Amino acid sequence: MVEAYQRRSALAHFGLNALASQKADGAGITLGESAHRAIINIRGDAKDPAFTAAVKNATGCDLPAAANTVATAGDVRILWLGPDEWWVVGTDARRAGLIDGLRSAFAGQHTNVTDVSESRTVITMTGPAARDVLARGISLDLHPRAFGPGQCAQTSLSRTNVLLHQTDNAPSYEIYVLKSFADYLWRWIGLIAEDFGMAVKAE
Amino acid sequence: MKQAYSIFTLVRNALSYHQDWQEAWRSPEPKREYDVLIIGGGGHGLATAYYLAKEHGITNVAVLEKGWLGGGNTGRNTTIVRSNYLWDESAHLYEHSLKLFEGLSQDLNYNVMFSQRGLMNLCHTEHDMQATRRRVYAIQMNGIDSEMLTREQVQEMVPILDCSPKARYPVLGASLQRRGGVARHDAVAWGLARKADERGVDIIQNCEVTGFDIVNGVVKGVQTTRGAIGAKKIGIVVAGHSGVMAGLAGFRLPVESHPLQALVSEPIKPILNTVVMSPQVHVYVSQSDKGELVLGAGIDAFTSYAQAGSPPVIENQLNALTDLYPCFSRLRMLRQWGGIVDTCPDASPIIGKTPVENLFINCGWGTGGFKATPGSGNVFAHTIARGEPHPLAVPFALERFTTGYLIDEHGAAGVAH
Amino acid sequence: MFVINCPYCGPRDEHEFGYGHEAHIARPTLEQQGTMSDAEWANYLFLRTNTKGVHFERWVHTKGCRRWFNVARHTVTHEILKVYKMGEPKPDISAENLPR
């Protein structure tokens, strides 16, 4: 197997560690990349107990049935994408295991497991100005009354399609984006953040 | 005969404080019956009536307009006139119209301000260049003026355009039709109305057609908000409302009505002397004689009869505008509006017979029929008068949707104008 | 700018959606295709009601769940009268019996 250092994240060319070492006092947001996650697209019928049970078995996590929500169990979380579509997200190390587990748990059902881990990267954003920055590119209402931790949404951010997941009240967000758009999105956020101050989190 | 318009009559009338000008057209009560009824008092309907009278001697004609004449797309378009279409069928039809435009002011004795200041289509990618070359060469072989411009030539003609290679949509070149340009939209409608009226055509405004009298598949007249009116032949020329009219007459069309938006800036001193279209980024801009920049946008995706579209279309258009012309960023939008355009699957018009006998239709001009106004009226008048399509109109019959002989002009200029 | 209530994700701005034109146009079955004239086929392919009034149309939540659904929308006021899922029957709404 190839050496891990040969593996490049979508934003590697920015040199995030170097950026992270620069001083950024009073930054409104802190931005980082959480690369190489396991992201597994699953499809099935949420009303079918066999399916939900299989998901639980394979991941240890409940399938979120409510729209725009995320369920978490340990280091696995499941994000709602649509009425019959979810992402099972975990660490890179768990990828193969999760995929195999899901495939075998689903055996005999009309369901689907597709690995999409490599297609996306995750930009993390946290800080008091996060909502202000996002409001420049997202038409969704992110006011705490409308969108909070544990919620997710597929939508467009600036001119990219993203899945936005709020993880805490800081507020912090994880933005899943196709790798080919990551360069654009990162730079776009940087541009918007000029008015709010931005720090970079090391890899 | 109508009072002539000229510098002399203008001066003469000035001396009497302009008290003696005649009305440009009468506002008669509708008669009970006409030889031909034209539904729709837009440019195309008025031109049809005008040419019926002028070229076919049919003067017992009424134009029925539900609102004010010229108030449909004729009164709300970005006034681009050109004939640089890809396919032979279209090129011939639009060129026929362009030629009529070239003599229209004199023919109508009404200055329609046809300004052949040249019209450019920008290319931003190699693919654009390819498609544009193909179109330019085809147009040339049809005997119509059209040429390719290099980036340097574009820059020279439009110094304020950002032609640098670093632009997000760098300009690689363009096509140019020197005889293309703009005309004053209202003047076209009014000039046609005045001349049609002079030849005896009744122009009846505020008269909405609400139904058809059809007996055994033959149309006999219409119901209107001003009573029933009989006719031997009827032409439907209602653009955005074509589907509604077809519905009233009991058939359907391959047409959908969509909003198409446009806007103008505040007036400024001359800054842009050419019409510049950029189909790939959906910006079309010219500067009117009053000084506003006149901007056309892309079509709104949804079906609508509201003469209003959605803001993202405008936003995208202005994004691209300010990117291509960075100095326009500080100018201001003065007014935005929309029209209802009748779009066909192949982006070409429908001219000809309908399933109902003696009922003819002229529609589907979509985003680009202003330039066709005199030509369309001319061939449609012929079609109605003879009961058989004008040779230029033959390919544009409804049957093409059955046979599959479509005239796909989507590529002709992106989508619009 | 419209707000369209995606039956799955909830209300979102128009720019997240794609327009799918007139709804309830079923593709002719194989048997029908076999006996259909070119004109009848053209009817399916191209002819539309293009309703002025309550229009039944399809939309797809392109930037969200990618699901298709139906919408009854007034094409003059742009008011959205009903959103319903694919496969659900066309509701009985016409301009005359609007609930007001």
Next chain:
Amino acid sequence: MSQTNRLNTGGRIDRSRVVTFTFDGKSYSGFAGDTLASALLANGVRLVGRSFKYHRPRGIVTAGAEEPNALIQLGVGARTEPNTRATQIEIYDGLVSESQNRWPSLTFDIGAINSLIHRFIPAGFYYKTFMWPAKAWLFYEKFIRNAAGLGKGPTAPDPDRYDKLYHTCDVLVVGAGPAGLAAALAAGRTGARVVLADEQSELGGSLLSESSATVNGQAASAWIADALRELGALHDVKLLPRTTAFAYYDHNAMSLVERLTDHLGPTDGKPRQRLWRIRAKKIILATGAIERPLVYLDNDRPGCMTVSAVRTYVNRYGVMPGRRVVLMTNNDSAYRVALDLANAGVTVPVIVDLRAEVTGPLAKAVREKGIEILAGHAIAKVHGEQGVKEVEVARLSDDGKSVTGSARRISCDCVGTSGGWQPTVHLHSQTRSKVKWDDALNGFVPGDTIPGQNFVSIGGAHGVFDLAACLTEGHVAGTTGALEAGNGGNAGSAPTADAAAEEQPQRPLWIVPGEKPVGQGGKHFIDYQNDVTAGDVMLAHREGYRSVEHLKRYTTMGMATDQGKTSNVNALAIMAGLRNVDIPSVGITTYRPPYTPVTFGVFAGRDKEDFLEPIRKTPMHVWHEDHGAKFEPVGQWHRAWYYPKPGESMHDAVNREVKAVRTSVGIVDASTLGKIDVQGPDAAWFLDMVYTNAWSKLGVGKCRYGFMCGEDGMVFDDGVTSRIAENHFHMTTTTGGAPRVMAWLEEWHQCEWPDKKVYFTSVTEQWAVIAIGGPMARKLLGEVCTDIPLDDASFPHLSFKEGTVAGVPARVFRITFTGDLSYEINVPPSYGLHVWRAFMQAGEKYGITPYGTEGLHVLRAEKGYVIVGQDTDGTVTPQDLGMDWIVSKAKPDFIGRRSMLRSDTKRPDRKHLVGLLTEDPKVVVPDGAQIVEHLKDRPPMTMLGHVTSSYWSPNMERSIAMGLVKNGRNRMGQTLYACWENNRVKMKVTEPKFFDPEGARVNG
């Protein structure tokens, strides 16, 4: 002496801060809080501009957004801005302003010659002349264009930047007058999310111009301060001064523009303006009302303004718009202003009232101040070319159609007129909700709200002017709006005010007669900016332009930058009189966005240049960049186009790349190809429906090329699809077509065949794709990948294997788009660069050559492979391409099948794709050249088709081309002509296969 017309006390300006600015090169001073208009007036400057058409001298008419006259060229250089309203420019130190549309100077303007020939250029004159000789219009047009246009646009790029954002709230209140403030307070107190926006620098609306009003028993200004304090403390309330709501779109979407730094002057760094795109559950329109000036003879003399403007200048800015101010009115509001003027020490020689009799408490108070009231009188003439000097006042005839008797001359330097109030119904109307005529008000008020929108108009905006009533309405609207949006908190109590004094009804008199008949000498201006007079309206009527919309377009009334805010109602009322119908049956022209003009730049925000549209980059992009690649945009992607070495032209580079593939091995980044994972028991069935060929029998591990057609039978995409497992396919699409194909599949599945068990997942970016091709490809792959047997038997053409490439798990497809032995290696993109480098390193000894899309295109053209979108254009069937074999005859159905049977699609003489070889092998015709059979001396010529692809083939050492030619397949061997511009080149029709026609090279 500076600020000659500044009152010693009063106003809301900050007298401690002197601000200096220039106008037409001359330096002036004002105070912080002044607008350019108030500061100019304070300095006694009345003449500020020239009108559009006649170049008449013009002054300041209003004190707000409705200003038609005082348009200023603001700033210099790249920051200059034409047509800004002096009434809305806040002055700052160093502000530079200039008058417009005059040359050489404002006081001496050559263009004013138009004023002398005005009789010859009435409304629409240009339609009647300049027609001879026929080609001369371009000549005349130049003069007309130069004369028109007002200010000058900058010609350099805008140095400023703009911001834009989305926002959601419960209640959006537009207008912060008493009504709007009360609404925001009530809603805010309930805990609702509220936005309160007002276009002015200070919130308070008309109360800011009040001298004596009280709210909750305290002075209005104190109440405003309290209200703002309270609102400011509410967490979910946003106050947006300097913010104009300019557009009301569908489903309660409002666009507003906030001016962030315009009042500070040029600033670097900060955004200049901000676009707010707000979606509110409830919108409250509290936009007040606009006063109409009266239409009287020579009413455009500098110094003529509205009564409310007079009042604002005196009360809010502490400025005397004149030292002797004559007021003319048809309603009571002028009386309050007369009192304010008198209190400020300004002389009001007389109030001219159009009403025959004037009674009531206000008149009484005015008389007590010693101000003369001339009831039943009118101003019959105004003297003073470049500024009012004197008015002639005469008695009105009973019918109001003329003046009688001798006129009395009254010297004055300012005339204030009031013709009543028009509620600011713009935003209401923009929703396409109707307005209705109000007889008492003599104005249009909001009618029913269009379904689908949720808003209400309150206060002046719906014709309620009583302060107490405005406050109550605001409170009620705020409370209900918040409640509707789900906020049931306590809205507190409504602010109160004393009921207003009883007012006497107004007398609508749409034209105030003067000493000359209307339209015959002298001018009654209606639309100041566009120089539209009552005479023009009469002319329009005479000539049949009687619909209000024709009136507008023929005279250009209401089409100027103020959009007729002060003029529309006057004009249509005059038209109603001429047509002898009531005003509502004339109707009003359509209100459209924006409410006031909005900077283009703010729509773009920061979506400019690089950010206008994303550029998608592959995992190997950095490598291509480092190696000097030129890029080609394909959809949003940037693909390596070719890799010129130093000194190489594009031609050289492409030739080298193309040759290398045929002689050794080339490598290309194919990551952008669309990839769709198709799974489920019905996957094969589905592919059978969407592709023209058959898929059910494709073996596992095998690949096949397919065409997708629209239901119209025309090709729209192509690609290779592979069977990964019985129920699992890996589909590839063109780069540009990827999103469309994915959408296409899901659309058919969800809308037409929902019962079919199949799932689609886009995996375009799950794989980086490296294609290597050429005689050395197998050898090279064998060195980088050791766990896949590569011999033909184990790994034949059109099959795929999984294995490890350069240590990375990979899917290797043996497929080709060049005709040579090639492999497409799919690896996880995070290792894409690594694998690419591994190939480059291992391939060095073979002279591995990276090639770009251009080389790829040449290579495929040598083989006659088509590119959808280049060799097709949406009008081409597979049969047209000579690929009947790809259209299954056995399948009962697939998308597009039925359309292929239509009479035109099955014609045997359609345009066919053929090869075209120039007689002279050195000549490369441009793609797009037209194919002609019979040459003529000059066009028109009948075209048979066109060249779709045309290249120099280094491997054939000649030019090659393909084209779509009518009946082409039946013309093999025929000589035709390629025509473009003045070129005519002979070409022979051949099969579209040039290189390796037997296809032997796929085996290496």
